[in-house]
Structures are given as structure tokens and as C-alpha cells.
Amino acid sequence: MSSEQDTERDLIVDTDTLGINDDALALHYLFALPRVPHLITTVFGNTTAAISTEHARTLTRDHLLDVDVVHGCEKPLWWHTPVREEVRGIVAALPAATYVAALRTDNDGFWDADVADGSAPAVLAAALTRSEGSDVLGIGPLTNIARALRGLGASGVARHRLWIAGGSIRSGNVTECAEFNAFADPEALQECLSAGWEANGGRIDVTAEELSLHRCGSDYSDYEAWPELVSRLKDIR
Numbered sequence: 366m367s368s369e370q371d372t373e374r375d376l377i378v379d380t381d382t383l384g385i386n387d388d389a390l391a392l393h394y395l396f397a398l399p400r401v402p403h404l405i406t407t408v409f410g411n412t413t414a415a416i417s418t419e420h421a422r423t424l425t426r427d428h429l430l431d432v433d434v435v436h437g438c439e440k441p442l443w444w445h446t447p448v449r450e451e452v453r454g455i456v457a458a459l460p461a462a463t464y465v466a467a468l469r470t471d472n473d474g475f476w477d478a479d480v481a482d483g484s485a486p487a488v489l490a491a492a493l494t495r496s497e498g499s500d501v502l503g504i505g506p507l508t509n510i511a512r513a514l515r516g517l518g519a520s521g522v523a524r525h526r527l528w529i530a531g532g533s534i535r536s537g538n539v540t541e542c543a544e545f546n547a548f549a550d551p552e553a554l555q556e557c558l559s560a561g562w563e564a565n566g567g568r569i570d571v572t573a574e575e576l577s578l579h580r581c582g583s584d585y586s587d588y589e590a591w592p593e594l595v596s597r598l599k600d601i602r
């Protein structure tokens with residue numbers, strides 16, 4: 366995504382950024398390239414989409430960037446009662462140390478509250494309709510992107526590319542097979558991978574291996590790749 370030809374493509378980032386997590390690092394990296402997104406949309410995952418929206422806006426403001434940040438989906442694509450209760454049971458049975466973020470079973474605001482989704486899917490669909498060719502970078506659960514696709518049709522998708530953080534080669538980080546973003550909304554992932562993008566690809570192992578995130582503590586104090594980056598992110602947190 367860094368060649369001169371690629372930088373001419375529009376970039377849309379869909380994220381559940383929170384604090385100085387991996388998504389914040391990804392956004393900062395893009396800002397520094399510079400490969401500034403044309404649009405940032407937020408989704409539930411690490412936290413609520415509403416909170417993620419505030420964090421993403423803080424990040425763009427502190428980088429003096431004028432980028433639209435649009436609030437998106439607060440729940441997975443399929444969220445009627447039998448599905449919700451089945452997933453809640455699966456989460457409850459996971460080992461206690463498993464990273465489930467907003468999906469933790471005592472988070473009643475996620476499981477039980479009827480929180481309104483934001484407009485991100487519609488805004489994303491409109492941006493893709495206007496764009497002659499976009500790279501869509503999905504680094505949270507893919508709910509917004511799946512909903513946007515439903516309004517586009519095959520011809521509206523074919524000139525765009527999808528990049529995701531959501532796969533697993535050796536094992537997932539929630540279950541043996543599932544990485545968090547895939548686990549949080551597998552139906553959305555399936556719809557996204559079934560759409561006729563010009564190209565799609567990406568997996569969470571890229572960040573785990575190349576950026577050595579698996580060696581970091583929760584405050585990234587032992588982050589080895591770009592110590593100056595962590596310092597800057599902490600300053601604007």
C-alpha cells in the first residue's frame with residue numbers, strides 16, 4: 366500500500382481504536398507516511414463505536430488533520446436474541462484471560478442495551494460510490510463494511526480493495542481458530558470476503574510478527590519497534 370500508484374487511491378480506515386492500541390499505532394503510521402485516510406469510520410470491538418469515535422477524533426486533531434471520523438455500528442451484523450445468547454454463552458466459556466474487550470460477559474451495555482448505530486455504513490457506501498478506487502482498511506470487526514456493501518452491489522465493489530486485520534495462521538487470539546475481529550462478527554467477515562473486491566488480503570499475524578506486538582505489555586512500555594512513536598502517542602492520549 367505504499368507505492369506511488371497506491372497512494373493515488375483513496376484510503377478509508379474502519380477502526381475500533383482505543384488509547385494507544387494497535388489501531389492507534391496503525392493510524393499514526395498512516396499519518397506519518399503520509400497516507401492520510403479520506404474517511405475514518407468506527408465500530409464496536411475494543412470499546413463502543415462512540416468511544417472509539419472520540420479517540421479517533423482526538424488523534425486526528427492532535428495531528429492537525431481534517432479527516433471525517435464517523436460513528437458506526439455498536440453491535441454485530443446478526444444480533445437477534447438466539448444468536449446473541451449463543452455467543453454470550455461461548456464467551457462465558459472461554460478461559461478467563463481471553464481478550465474479549467467489549468464482548469466481556471459483564472458488559473451489559475453491549476449485550477442488553479439497545480444502543481443506536483451511527484451512520485458509518487451509509488457514509489462509507491457513499492464514499493465508495495464516489496471513489497474511482499479505494500483501499501478499505503478494516504482493523505476492527507467488519508460490521509460497518511458489510512453493511513456498506515449491501516447497498517453497493519457487485520459493480521460498486523469491483524474497483525475497490527479490502528485489507529483486513531482478521532486472520533490467523535497458527536492460532537487465533539480468542540479461540541484456537543478465531544482472531545478477535547473475526548470472532549466479534551464472523552457473518553460480517555464472511556460477507557466482506559464474499560464480495561467482489563478488486564483484491565483483498567491481510568491477517569493479524571502481520572502486526573504480531575512485524576511489529577512484535579506480542580512482546581508488549583499493556584502500556585506498550587516495552588514496545589521495541591518505534592519507541593519515539595509510543596512517546597508521541599502517550600502525549601496525545
Ligand SMILES: [Ca+2]
Nearest residue numbers: 381388504505
Ligand atoms: Ca482493531
